[in-house]
Amino acid sequence: MVPAALPAAAQPASARPGVTAPAAVSPSVPALNPYFEQQLAWGPCAEFARTATDREAYANPRYDCAYLDVPLDYGDPDLATARIAMLRQKALDPAARIGSLFVDPGGPGGSGVSFLPALAGLIGDGEVAQKFDLIGFDPRGVGVSEPAIDCSTTEEVDAERADLDLDTSPEGVAQTEQEFQEFADRCAERVGIDVLANVGTRDVARDLHLAHEVVGDDLLTYVGYSYGTSIGAEFARQFPEEVRALVLDGAVDPSLGPVESRTTQARGFQRAFDNFAAYCAAQPECPLGTDAAAASARVQELLTPLIDAPVPTSDATRTLGYADAITGLIQALYAESLWPPLLDGLAKVARGDGTTLLILADIYYDRAPDGSYGNLLEAFPAISCMDGDRLTDRAVAREINDTNLALAPFLDAGFGSSDVLELCSFWPVPPTSEAGPVDAPGLPTVLVASSTGDPATPYEDGVSLAGQLAARLLTVENDSHTVVLQGANACADAATTRYLVDLALPAADLTCAREAAQGR
Template sequence: MRLSRRAVVASTFTLLVGLSIAVPPVAAAAPAPAPAQPGLDRFLSQELSWGPCTDFARTDADRQTFADPKFDCTYLEVPLDYANPDGKTAKIAMLRQKALDPAARIGSLFTDPGGPGGSGVSFLPSIAGLIGNGEVAQKFDLIGFDPRGVGVSEPTIDCSNTAEIDADRADLDLDTSPEGVAKTEQEYKDFAQRCADRVGLDVLANVGTRDVARDLQIAHQVVGDEKLNYVGYSYGTHIGSEFAEQFPQSVRAMVLDGAVDPSLNPVESRLTQARGFQRAFDNFAKACVGQAGCPLGTDVPGASKKLQDLLRPLINTPVPAAGGRTLSYNDAMTGVLTALYSESLWGFLQEGLVQVTQGNGANLLRLADAYYERAPDGSYSNLLEAFPVINCVDSDRLTDRSVALEISKESLEIAPFYDAGVGPSDALEQCSFWPVPPTSQPGPVEAPGLPTVLVVSSTGDPATPYEDGVSLARQMKARLLTVENDGHTVALQGANACADAAATRYLVDLTLPAQDTTCARQTAPGGQPAPQAGG
């Protein structure tokens, strides 16, 4: 799950260990796929019109990438409200790279990069590039899709203009006094009202993961597959587990990497990322303090305080960055969090912290911009708007201030690297003021008849901690692949050859890795901010 700006405080490549044994999925007698919901015939019988992707590009980078003729795009029509399939419709954007070996084609492989709010259309060329010309690309049409409300799907969640997003980034929201809390909560209410006014309550009520799974059930059949092949990263694992619950008999293969644990209770779900990010920061600090000139001092236990000593002055005095902009405290912390998503960014982060000591915010601001999906022209994707809108119809409501205060206190204790020094807050959350009810509730996955699927979990994952993957695998009776990796998601990304091989064999042959398989660490190269799986 992508970490929101306030989430931590306020809620918020190798050797295979063990034998590589061909283990087929549990072979319960192959039941027929679930019967179609009445009223969906016209959606299931639609013919897709694949064509050039020019009109699907949101940014200059997308326009350049999508011009490659190996990609084609289309819209899938689905009901806006599945309870009223004869009513309004929505259009799901999809981008495809056809199987490189049509004669060996198995089917289509759908993928989602996470978020919620991440664009699968923009992500697909990136993951296709990482997959390269291997078996997965040879034998599957690779399809990235923008879930309902996201990216270039229609209608789009568009609650804020660029100026309003810039203003939100500039607003520190660090005042924990009653007046500060009231101001923050009023901002939440104003955002909710803007969404209601600009997007519409009927759309807000129908953009949850429950309905994304229903869209996938239509999508895989319309492209000609009896059963779904799917790779989901981060929040994309939630889409996968939701699909498995609703349509267990419609799954052929499913790789869930960077697992969201849907069984966590309301408090646990708000603290799990704090634990994961503090662990990731400590791992970064361990690598840093052993080097001359590390701005975090000489020992890991003191690194959290050193970070805050370095960054807290930005609360009152931002430092210059490129293009006449400045680096604020919030953007600096967002930049730190962004780099913790991937070990390949640690060098860039360390350089950025050194820059701050020199009065330069360039690297950290670039990292923050990458997190917020800010384009060079200053515009944004709709990720920042889709993230809370989807979360608020997927989750429970926090309405007890004493619980909010306890969560805030525990978060500060669990993740001191993120402690701005202003104390805990009893502010309620954005979803506490949401104008439509949730369509999902926390609870363990129950998917009788589901074939054995593959859950991949990295030991140093900051955003979706390893333990969450263990839990999801247990709930789904899935095969767990453990990867020694300090990053958020890993499979099919060229970061760990063992994990890539395990995912490939499963997707192509339905051959699962042996029980209790661990992929050993593969050293990550230094890197720059770039699109990656997991949101």
């Protein structure tokens, strides 16, 4: 993991669709005709399941699944074919059906196939479910799409989780960068250069263009969360006149410069931690004490002993070390509903028990009960590295480290800053997009939602993206990462539903007041 203020895997905002990517691919390209003319073979979802939870969810007769064929390389559509996994809940009222609603949960590397049943459960049987086929998809390389980005064995992932990479000396930096080089080489060998070169957001947007045509929709209706907003923004850039409705929640700001794009989350997560610390201080027994202002130092006092002495967990074969403790902490800050488990986890660490924080870290890393992992850990860098600039200037690297440590002291383990480069600096293929504001002439007015206390994609990023797209901004007073259509805020859900169903946007930018978080 990168020895910066935030764990490398805690930076989903690194993917930034750009303004200099090649021109949009048109269905008029003759070699693409077979892809646009394909008939999807919808059927049972059993073969799409990776875990027991998936198998149970996918057995619901409401769901069916299919693979969508896409060109691996849109520049040479005849070269090879990739397959995009899709899971669908058909409109509950076929007579009132408007079309399909495509959904992406973020990441990059999050599985839309796995996410859709959970989201459908939150949406329930209301208007959105009545009038739209809900479709979750695994972007190219992700989840059960084929070919998958699979760079590491289970044992290698476990080893990476245990690797602290806290040494900021020249020797420590060299060791970390050697590990980055080895991972990049492993991905090139096991996945293939041709696959890695075509997994960026530029090509995911092209797949979504093909998908909405194949399912029979002339225009795209889409909800993207977190990194999913990058997919939506890139689709808008390439195909602005093919948009029916876009809801972009937890927005990534594509206009940020090289330092700002890598430090924006530090501010967001510190704000989320400070809010948690205030909540904790008001509880009868807060392991961080009653002085919320001192909580950043206190949490490091509690967790840094795990560097040398991991604590046991309820699983006799596993312990909680510092890296997993920090990852569990980060995971819990994504949602206000996870504050009580975080409080419990920190209190247990103080008593020598790492069980709860390890569970939270396992959720973050998409670890199944049998010890296997999804491919989020590999897909995250593979996609991110195709979507932005490459850090090669060590002075800039040190500036980024210095800024992150200053903005997020709750993650400062006391080892100081370094000039370590990033994994993407060693990536074997060049990026396919560049950072820059989104220019989408002809785009209808769309909806950008941003939560005031979002840790991973701070509120200000949503304000910026709304400005770039000339979108309507939905501000939600909320301390979680993403909010719409999740039953967390009735005002936000109502505004989103009216837009998706009727294309009726609020007359002006709208603010939804805070509602009580579930689990508090």
